[in-house]
Amino acid sequence: MSPLGRIGRALLAFALVVVIGTAGYIVLGFGLLDALYQTVTTITTVGFREVHPLSRVGEIFTITLILAGVGTALYMFGVLLEALIEGHLRHHMERRRMDRRISRMTGHIIICGWGRVGTASAQYLTSLGREIVVIDREPDRLRDIQHPTVIGDVTDDRTLEAAGIAHAHALISALDTDADNVYVTLSSRALRPDLIIIARARNEGSMSKLVRAGANRVVNPQLIGGRRMGSFALQPHVAEFFDVVMHDETLDYRMEEITVGSTSPWVGYPLEQMGIHASGALLLAIRTVSGQFVANPAPTIQLEPAMILIALGTPDELDAARHHVNP
Numbered sequence: 001m002s003p004l005g006r007i008g009r010a011l012l013a014f015a016l017v018v019v020i021g022t023a024g025y026i027v028l029g030f031g032l033l034d035a036l037y038q039t040v041t042t043i044t045t046v047g048f049r050e051v052h053p054l055s056r057v058g059e060i061f062t063i064t065l066i067l068a069g070v071g072t073a074l075y076m077f078g079v080l081l082e083a084l085i086e087g088h089l090r091h092h093m094e095r096r097r098m099d100r101r102i103s104r105m106t107g108h109i110i111i112c113g114w115g116r117v118g119t120a121s122a123q124y125l126t127s128l129g130r131e132i133v134v135i136d137r138e139p140d141r142l143r144d145i146q147h148p149t150v151i152g153d154v155t156d157d158r159t160l161e162a163a164g165i166a167h168a169h170a171l172i173s174a175l176d177t178d179a180d181n182v183y184v185t186l187s188s189r190a191l192r193p194d195l196i197i198i199a200r201a202r203n204e205g206s207m208s209k210l211v212r213a214g215a216n217r218v219v220n221p222q223l224i225g226g227r228r229m230g231s232f233a234l235q236p237h238v239a240e241f242f243d244v245v246m247h248d249e250t251l252d253y254r255m256e257e258i259t260v261g262s263t264s265p266w267v268g269y270p271l272e273q274m275g276i277h278a279s280g281a282l283l284l285a286i287r288t289v290s291g292q293f294v295a296n297p298a299p300t301i302q303l304e305p306a307m308i309l310i311a312l313g314t315p316d317e318l319d320a321a322r323h324h325v326n327p
Helices: 003-027 032-043 056-086 088-104 116-127 157-162 178-191 204-213 221-234 236-247 315-325
Strands: 108-112 132-136 149-151 168-173 196-200 217-219 254-259 282-287 293-295 308-313
Touching: 003 032, 003 056, 032 056, 108 116, 116 132, 157 178, 168 178, 178 196, 178 204, 204 217, 221 236, 236 254, 254 315, 308 315
Parallel strands: 108 132, 108 168, 132 149, 168 196, 196 217
Antiparallel strands: 254 308, 282 293, 282 308
């Protein structure tokens, strides 16, 4: 039995003895408060005095109550002391505080699986100031990490709900097997049809299955790593530039996407008239509503709602560009 279960059983047994003792003294003619007082002083061995003189039956009942109640009280105090010493209650209180913290989070990112891929994803997201909730079934993996955690089977919907999937921005499924990632993707998509889901694939053959299961993007770390190594072999400066811009936290420059909102005052106007360059950010490309990428877009292209602008600049320049596009 779990430590909390033992505490609950001990408290229940103690409460039952108190109820039985109080009821017995009421039958012997005591008032409710006097009966409760007599019961508590008896089973805790305080023994100040009898509230009322006891008959022969009362004495026998008191002896029985002492034999049953003292042992129950000692057992309860022992269980509570053990829980305090071993830290079970402290752990339970910390868990409750963490659950309350997660319940107040909105727009966070859930990472399923605290392995190398999950850890690297968390480090990058944390460097951008994003809140993370980590799910893993192994408590040892989650010990001493700075992010809120949920220990449990991520294929269980209740675990995803405990991680705040109802108000999360995105979910990264970085589990060890493709089968588990497919299952998590299916469950997450059923719980949140609008959730952004990024899934890890160990095998190229699983990528299409994860997309059909509902993943917005599927990443094969081995495939991406191999391509990057090839890029460094042929175009090392270009590859390093993109690597530094996207992943080096010490560099001021960032590449970010800006979505043109439906209420943007620039909808229907050409890019040149919007003048995003005034913010200092450089417009590298756009993604049209149909999903087509256009690099170095012509200044005559008209902005449409849900169009994606891909810009390069410092955090301040990108913030200015974002507010310029969607004031």
